[in-house]
Amino acid sequence: MASEFRDRDCQFVFVYTREAHPSDRYPGHDSLERKLDHARTMVDKLGFERAMLVDDLEGVVHHAYGRLPNMTYIVNAGGTIIYRAAWTDPRTIRGALEQIVFERGERRNQRRITPYYTEWLPQRPNDDVTFVQDLFELGGARPVEEFIAAMDDVEGPAGTKRMKEWWAEAQTRGAGSS
Amino acid sequence: MAEYNYKHFPLDGDMQDFVSFPDATRVGTKAPDGVLIDAKDGGDVALGDVYRKGVTVVEFGSYT
Numbered sequence: 001m002a003s004e005f006r007d008r009d010c011q012f013v014f015v016y017t018r019e020a021h022p023s024d025r026y027p028g029h030d031s032l033e034r035k036l037d038h039a040r041t042m043v044d045k046l047g048f049e050r051a052m053l054v055d056d057l058e059g060v061v062h063h064a065y066g067r068l069p070n071m072t073y074i075v076n077a078g079g080t081i082i083y084r085a086a087w088t089d090p091r092t093i094r095g096a097l098e099q100i101v102f103e104r105g106e107r108r109n110q111r112r113i114t115p116y117y118t119e120w121l122p123q124r125p126n127d128d129v130t131f132v133q134d135l136f137e138l139g140g141a142r143p144v145e146e147f148i149a150a151m152d153d154v155e156g157p158a159g160t161k162r163m164k165e166w167w168a169e170a171q172t173r174g175a176g177s178s
Numbered sequence: 179m180a181e182y183n184y185k186h187f188p189l190d191g192d193m194q195d196f197v198s199f200p201d202a203t204r205v206g207t208k209a210p211d212g213v214l215i216d217a218k219d220g221g222d223v224a225l226g227d228v229y230r231k232g233v234t235v236v237e238f239g240s241y242t
Contacts, residue, residue, distance in 0.1 A: 002235075005235075009232050009233065010232065010233045010234070010235060011228070011231060011232055011233070011234050011235070012234070012235045012237070013228060013234060013235070013236055013237075014236075014237050014238075014239065015214060015236060015237070015238045015239075016217070016239070016240060017238050017239060017240050018182055018183050018184070018240065019183070019240045019241070019242045020187075020239070020240050020242050021187055021242040022184065022185055022186065022187070022242060023242065026241060026242050027185065028183040028184050028185045029183045030183070032215075036215065036217060036220075038240065038241050039217045039241075040217050041241060042240070042241040043217060045241070050237075051216065051218070051223075052216075052217035052218070053214035053215065053216060053217070053223055053228075054214060054215040054216075054217050055212075055214055056213075056214075056215075057183070058182060059182050059183075060212055061210070061212035061214060061225065062238060063182075064203075064210035064212060065202065065203060065209075065210060065236075065238065066195065066198070066199045066202035066203060067192075067195045067202070068195055068196065068199055068238070069192075069238075069239065069240070070237070070238065070239045071199070071237075071238050072235065072236065072237045072238070073203075073209065073235075073236045073238075074233065074234070074235050074236070075209040075229045075233070075234045075236060076229070076233055077229060077230060077231070077232050077233065078229075079208050079209050079211075079226060079229045079230070080206065080207065080208060080209065081203055081204065081205050081206065081207055081208075081209045082205060082206075083205065084203060084205060086196060086199050088237050088239070093235060097233075097235070100233055115206070117205070117206065135242075138241070138242060139242055142186075143187060143242065146186055146187040147187055149189065150187055150188065150189050150190065150191040151191065153189050153190065153191070154190065154191045154193055
């Protein structure tokens with residue numbers, strides 16, 4: 001999406017925050033150097049197209065924008081927030097960018113457009129088993145166990161049943177323990 | 179409240195941040211400014227300077 005919309009005068013940046021799911025391989029940051037190292041590893045491993053900008057160790061910018069682990073904002077050239085979402089969902093981001101490109105075309109054609117406020121509560125694909133599988137591949141057993149424990153606390157046993165079943169099976173296959 | 183750079187994922191899943199998010203900033207208002215480090219060359223980048231170049235999609239996250 002970044003390369004597609006870059007041709008339509010939209011730019012994409014990534015702001016590196018604290019580690020959402022620290023592990024022994026990728027621990028919580030104890031220095032700016034470690035934070036930069038993790039950010040550069042992410043660029044290398046994922047083949048980043050976007051600019052990688054790293055927040056300071058205390059997360060000053062992260063705090064100012066809401067401190068969520070994977071939120072997305074769209075800001076116009078005047079510095080005004082025109083979209084913000086608690087989670088990064090490519091579908092709604094694409095929809096917002098299509099709208100922005102449409103508005104730009106209307107202005108270019110000198111058609112009058114005016115802003116209006118809206119609120120929306122979309123839902124995104126969010127497979128919990130896939131999530132903990134990815135956590136395990138990246139960080140090993142500890143982030144998996146900590147996440148399941150936290151979700152147990154937040155959602156209760158019904159919310160963590162699938163993850164626990166996957167984790168129990170993974171461990172019998174030798175996934176290891178913390 | 180847990181320290182910012184926690185060593186272990188917090189038991190409450192940082193749910194308070196999700197509860198507070200609707201009020202953290204508002205569409206239609208100025209995006210907070212700040213200085214970040216460009217991972218490519220280590221130089222400082224002011225968010226305000228980034229935004230002036232055009233519509234900007236800002237994703238926040240980490241490798242984990």
